[in-house]
Amino acid sequence: MSIKAKILLDEEEIPKAWYNIQADMPALPEPPLNPMTKEPVKPEDFVPIFPMGIVRQEVSTERWIPIPEEVREVYRLWRPTPLYRAKRLEEKLKTPARIYYKWEGVSPPGSHKPNTAVAQAYYNMKEGIERLATETGAGQWGSALAFGCMVFGLKCTVYMVAASYDQKPYRRIMMETWNAEVYRSPSRNTQFGKNVLGDDPNTSGSLGIAISEAVEDAATHDDAHYSIGSVLNHVILHQTVVGLEAKQAFEQIGEYPDVIYGNVGGGSNFSGACFPFVGDKLTGKRPDLKVVACEPMACPSLTKGLYLYDYGDCAGMAPILKMYTLGHTFIPPPIHAGGLRYHGDAPLLCKLVKDGWMEAVAYHQTDVFRAAKLFAEAEGHIIAPESAHEVKAVIDEALNCKEEGREEVIFFNNSGHGHFDLGAYDAFLQGKLVDYEYPVELVKQALANLPKIP
Amino acid sequence: MSIKAKILLDEEEIPKAWYNIQADMPALPEPPLNPMTKEPVKPEDFVPIFPMGIVRQEVSTERWIPIPEEVREVYRLWRPTPLYRAKRLEEKLKTPARIYYKWEGVSPPGSHKPNTAVAQAYYNMKEGIERLATETGAGQWGSALAFGCMVFGLKCTVYMVAASYDQKPYRRIMMETWNAEVYRSPSRNTQFGKNVLGDDPNTSGSLGIAISEAVEDAATHDDAHYSIGSVLNHVILHQTVVGLEAKQAFEQIGEYPDVIYGNVGGGSNFSGACFPFVGDKLTGKRPDLKVVACEPMACPSLTKGLYLYDYGDCAGMAPILKMYTLGHTFIPPPIHAGGLRYHGDAPLLCKLVKDGWMEAVAYHQTDVFRAAKLFAEAEGHIIAPESAHEVKAVIDEALNCKEEGREEVIFFNNSGHGHFDLGAYDAFLQGKLVDYEYPVELVKQALANLPKIP
Numbered sequence: 054m055s056i057k058a059k060i061l062l063d064e065e066e067i068p069k070a071w072y073n074i075q076a077d078m079p080a081l082p083e084p085p086l087n088p089m090t091k092e093p094v095k096p097e098d099f100v101p102i103f104p105m106g107i108v109r110q111e112v113s114t115e116r117w118i119p120i121p122e123e124v125r126e127v128y129r130l131w132r133p134t135p136l137y138r139a140k141r142l143e144e145k146l147k148t149p150a151r152i153y154y155k156w157e158g159v160s161p162p163g164s165h166k167p168n169t170a171v172a173q174a175y176y177n178m179k180e181g182i183e184r185l186a187t188e189t190g191a192g193q194w195g196s197a198l199a200f201g202c203m204v205f206g207l208k209c210t211v212y213m214v215a216a217s218y219d220q221k222p223y224r225r226i227m228m229e230t231w232n233a234e235v236y237r238s239p240s241r242n243t244q245f246g247k248n249v250l251g252d253d254p255n256t257s258g259s260l261g262i263a264i265s266e267a268v269e270d271a272a273t274h275d276d277a278h279y280s281i282g283s284v285l286n287h288v289i290l291h292q293t294v295v296g297l298e299a300k301q302a303f304e305q306i307g308e309y310p311d312v313i314y315g316n317v318g319g320g321s322n323f324s325g326a327c328f329p330f331v332g333d334k335l336t337g338k339r340p341d342l343k344v345v346a347c348e349p350m351a352c353p354s355l356t357k358g359l360y361l362y363d364y365g366d367c368a369g370m371a372p373i374l375k376m377y378t379l380g381h382t383f384i385p386p387p388i389h390a391g392g393l394r395y396h397g398d399a400p401l402l403c404k405l406v407k408d409g410w411m412e413a414v415a416y417h418q419t420d421v422f423r424a425a426k427l428f429a430e431a432e433g434h435i436i437a438p439e440s441a442h443e444v445k446a447v448i449d450e451a452l453n454c455k456e457e458g459r460e461e462v463i464f465f466n467n468s469g470h471g472h473f474d475l476g477a478y479d480a481f482l483q484g485k486l487v488d489y490e491y492p493v494e495l496v497k498q499a500l501a502n503l504p505k506i507p
Numbered sequence: 508m509s510i511k512a513k514i515l516l517d518e519e520e521i522p523k524a525w526y527n528i529q530a531d532m533p534a535l536p537e538p539p540l541n542p543m544t545k546e547p548v549k550p551e552d553f554v555p556i557f558p559m560g561i562v563r564q565e566v567s568t569e570r571w572i573p574i575p576e577e578v579r580e581v582y583r584l585w586r587p588t589p590l591y592r593a594k595r596l597e598e599k600l601k602t603p604a605r606i607y608y609k610w611e612g613v614s615p616p617g618s619h620k621p622n623t624a625v626a627q628a629y630y631n632m633k634e635g636i637e638r639l640a641t642e643t644g645a646g647q648w649g650s651a652l653a654f655g656c657m658v659f660g661l662k663c664t665v666y667m668v669a670a671s672y673d674q675k676p677y678r679r680i681m682m683e684t685w686n687a688e689v690y691r692s693p694s695r696n697t698q699f700g701k702n703v704l705g706d707d708p709n710t711s712g713s714l715g716i717a718i719s720e721a722v723e724d725a726a727t728h729d730d731a732h733y734s735i736g737s738v739l740n741h742v743i744l745h746q747t748v749v750g751l752e753a754k755q756a757f758e759q760i761g762e763y764p765d766v767i768y769g770n771v772g773g774g775s776n777f778s779g780a781c782f783p784f785v786g787d788k789l790t791g792k793r794p795d796l797k798v799v800a801c802e803p804m805a806c807p808s809l810t811k812g813l814y815l816y817d818y819g820d821c822a823g824m825a826p827i828l829k830m831y832t833l834g835h836t837f838i839p840p841p842i843h844a845g846g847l848r849y850h851g852d853a854p855l856l857c858k859l860v861k862d863g864w865m866e867a868v869a870y871h872q873t874d875v876f877r878a879a880k881l882f883a884e885a886e887g888h889i890i891a892p893e894s895a896h897e898v899k900a901v902i903d904e905a906l907n908c909k910e911e912g913r914e915e916v917i918f919f920n921n922s923g924h925g926h927f928d929l930g931a932y933d934a935f936l937q938g939k940l941v942d943y944e945y946p947v948e949l950v951k952q953a954l955a956n957l958p959k960i961p
Contacts, residue, residue: 227889229932433615
């Protein structure tokens, strides 16, 4: 009998609870601070923009948080996702390592993002909220939230960075097909947007501006809340469904990863995939587990940033978070992995890196796309540039295993397909990709703008 | 326990043989004719362009043709595909009908096409062929063959219709990522292409021109063969893996379809999904099974064409086939379901329609996209415009069931995702879709150009 290409769980095995790693961390991250008062954020500070169901999760230290049956019912549309054995990649690399990946590209929006979008839409619906507002860059998160809102009958308003809105219409159309209202940001739909347009009518926008518009929209409308796609605790919590499923699948075949790789933008993809395993490391069950965050050299928060309090957003309106940061005013070079262009990282993930439980590496995008191409040749799937960061690391590790004759088990979360990123593949194939060195001067300037904490 | 959203087979249950419906047909279609001699095509006529493994399948009347283990091994990358229960669509329609669909959008190229591309590449590889040449319109078939060639180490040359090459670069990039060489057709790579460019350097090309280039390329190079994505018997044979898997999944849950819908361009998608069930009808096991082909009103070969001998291609170089045809010189209006713009249909499918075993309906594209949007709202997946044709039929039938209180089981093959068709969704959302009436005058002209059969 052949080795299975995919390990599939039954729908009944979709986890019934999310895993909260805070229950097992020997030391918790320092609390987020209110950007106005610089005091620790209180649960009630979140109330104007989040439902209580989400606020409770954001501050909870309970180990297991039940997944509502209505959310599991929607997860069934694409979950459990397959755990692939990348046997053809192993053969191509002639490695003794066994490579496994979770494939989140099968969700309707095409990534892991709906794992939290669906949950957030559910809790808002339960509390009578009629509409969610959010920002999106290239559109991965916006399309996930449009999908999540649609299945629970909520309206969805997405502020999409003008440059992407103009250049990448496909994700916008996807959102509109799922009934979202998509604004080119800055828009005339918010006071903040109007101000920005007043200063510069031809601006191409930024994620920071779009966040500010979405938060203003939510805060100024009683029927609306805000929704965020990464960084915060509740988002990471929802994403642990990925790692929990992977763990069950590994159990079925009697394997356990020796090393886990994942790409980090805000941190929810990687944390969601690895935290259920990292919990075993924290509790001494798997002391030798190696866990590696992969980030772009153009935006290397974990490898080159400072562990400090900084604003979560570019505008300085979001909570101040203790994290590895390049400075909230840092605008990374325009690499194709748009989802990794964030100046900081999730506080939970940063704390675990800081305390030595996990490590980090950074790569140039040409190397990353070379890895993605090799992966497509071996396994067929054309993956998102974000995911290609860990594929680069996985290939390097598999080749090390070959050199050293090590029979290691490697795991990574393949967080999404690259169907809307083929322009970037084209640039790579034509040799036109630009590698941006670590932008040391820009980071220096941005780090000079850190908030003053009393 | 909830009803499962997806019925999944184990990888070991990927069929071990394809089903050849000719073994169960009371009357076979009349044979294809050689376009030069107008005599029935002999197996050796195919030898310059197809490997013997394929030629044998093309003329076989054996009921079961074994699937090589190497092909099943590649199928495992995405097969078995899920059989979905469209429960959310049922709820939206408030229908007592139970709606099931096979979801082929999970394959790396995103459609059912690799089921045959992989098999064709395999047989060519086994016989020492180093390269396959083919044509593609919007790129679905070309990308499937690029993928199939890549996994078996063959080179792949794709002649892509110039209009699509210029306007739809994503499928081209997908092919190139999988190492195919893609020519804008007409090209300077063939004598035929040079001639066409000589007459009109600014032509936007056509599928007929691209076929002629691919066939010339294959026929004039010893190391190369031609590969076709629909219409012929061996292509339909390979696609029966879809219907066979569906049948197994239905058996597992104790269901059997009362009615099957599918879209028809060349016929391989629909035939592959329904023939294993139609076999039960032919042999008297399921006499009441209803089987309905869905086509565009703009290219209504089954509903408005004549059952006659006509050339398989626009240029009059391919075998002459007995089929429902609108005339091989008929150029259909530019509907978005590019895969359905074929003047004829597979002879096997046509014969079954002619003899009353199956029926056909035609729809306007606005109705088709309205159905696709409703499907996306209910089930999440944004599907190809081709597949949306049967979704229109399914929704109508489910509403009939509601009206008449009928508890029917409806099945269709959801043949691919619409990630590269979002421009068409945009046109629909903006109310800019054009409905083309049945182009009666164009068809009349084309039917005047039928080949003279002695």
